[in-house]
Amino acid sequence: MIKKVQFGILFLIIIGSFYFFSQGLRIDREFFPDKNIGTKLSNFSAPSIFNNEIIINKDSLKNKKFYIINIWSSWCAPCREEHPYLMKLSREKLLKIIGINYKDKKNHAIKFLKKFGNPYSEIGIDNNGIVSIDLGSHGVPETILLSEEKIIIAKFVGPLNKNDYIKIIKIIKNNESAY
Amino acid sequence: MNLHIKKFFILLLILNCNLSIAFSEELFDSRIKKISKNIRCIICQGQSIDDSNSDFALDIKNFIKIKLNEGLSEKQIYELLKNKYGQWIVFKPELNYSNYLLWGFPYFIFLIGGVYIFIKIRRKIIKF
Numbered sequence: 343m344i345k346k347v348q349f350g351i352l353f354l355i356i357i358g359s360f361y362f363f364s365q366g367l368r369i370d371r372e373f374f375p376d377k378n379i380g381t382k383l384s385n386f387s388a389p390s391i392f393n394n395e396i397i398i399n400k401d402s403l404k405n406k407k408f409y410i411i412n413i414w415s416s417w418c419a420p421c422r423e424e425h426p427y428l429m430k431l432s433r434e435k436l437l438k439i440i441g442i443n444y445k446d447k448k449n450h451a452i453k454f455l456k457k458f459g460n461p462y463s464e465i466g467i468d469n470n471g472i473v474s475i476d477l478g479s480h481g482v483p484e485t486i487l488l489s490e491e492k493i494i495i496a497k498f499v500g501p502l503n504k505n506d507y508i509k510i511i512k513i514i515k516n517n518e519s520a521y
Numbered sequence: 522m523n524l525h526i527k528k529f530f531i532l533l534l535i536l537n538c539n540l541s542i543a544f545s546e547e548l549f550d551s552r553i554k555k556i557s558k559n560i561r562c563i564i565c566q567g568q569s570i571d572d573s574n575s576d577f578a579l580d581i582k583n584f585i586k587i588k589l590n591e592g593l594s595e596k597q598i599y600e601l602l603k604n605k606y607g608q609w610i611v612f613k614p615e616l617n618y619s620n621y622l623l624w625g626f627p628y629f630i631f632l633i634g635g636v637y638i639f640i641k642i643r644r645k646i647i648k649f
Contacts, residue, residue, distance in 0.1 A: 362622075378604075378605065378606075378607070384604070384605065445576070470580070470583050471576065471579065471580030471583055471584075472580070472583060472584055472587060474580060475580050475581060475583075475584040475605070476605075478605035478606060480563060480564050480577055481564060481575075481576055481577050
């Protein structure tokens with residue numbers, strides 16, 4: 343009888359742990375950039391590409407209802423893909439777009455902007471990737487949409503696509519109608 | 522003779538300085554390595570920052586180096602990175618209410634096993 347009880351307990355423990363660990367397999371291990379959505383943007387500081395004496399930081403985000411920080415580089419092919427959307431977004435009156443030029447050469451970056459247009463009000467240089475890490479980025483391109491209070495509304499890892507563009511426009515338009 | 526001794530001591534001093542600089546650099550590098558081994562490379566899954574050569578990993582290594590130079594402790598650097606990228610970025614999770622089972626389970630099994638062995642041995646002793 344005791345043997346049977348012992349066996350039963352052992353059996354239950356084994357089944358229980360199988361169930362417990364199989365539940366763990368179902369947890370999604372992909373990283374979601376949504377983790378810091380709703381949090382305040384941490385501080386960053388980058389010298390301006392046009393004038394080294396001007397420092398671009400959190401205080402550069404002012405006078406608008408929404409801000410976009412876009413990390414880009416002239417050598418990154420997906421950045422060319424998303425550039426038309428940024429150009430379209432730059433026409434929005436409530437929005438200010440700030441670029442962070444990631445590990446790039448200044449003349450290449452300027453050439454890129456001359457060729458495809460400049461959607462950015464200001465551009466900061468990130469030579470060693472530290473500014474991007476300060477912003478919590480994963481690489482280029484990456485786009486962070488911020489509210490007036492510099493709270494992260496949305497984060498887009500990888501190039502912006504049509505859906506992302508529509509999502510951003512919707513957020514801005516919703517706010518516009520509220521005023 | 523006296524001059525030779527002086528020269529010898531100066532040489533020894535220079536050598537000593539070089540050695541201490543080399544050692545301190547090595548110590549610094551080993552600290553970077555230690556931290557980067559416990560940081561997950563989010564974009565190259567299954568690898569630590571130390572294993573990877575991706576741009577992201579290089580940036581994080583650079584970030585760790587700068588923060589250590591600024592005088593931040595290991596714990597502060599982990600906290601900074603966790604704030605930016607979430608708990609998932611560190612390999613060794615912290616003990617909190619959502620993962621107490623993960624930390625406690627091995628000890629629990631160890632305890633149960635110990636009690637089981639104790640009972641078995643005691644029974645055998647009583648039998649003899």
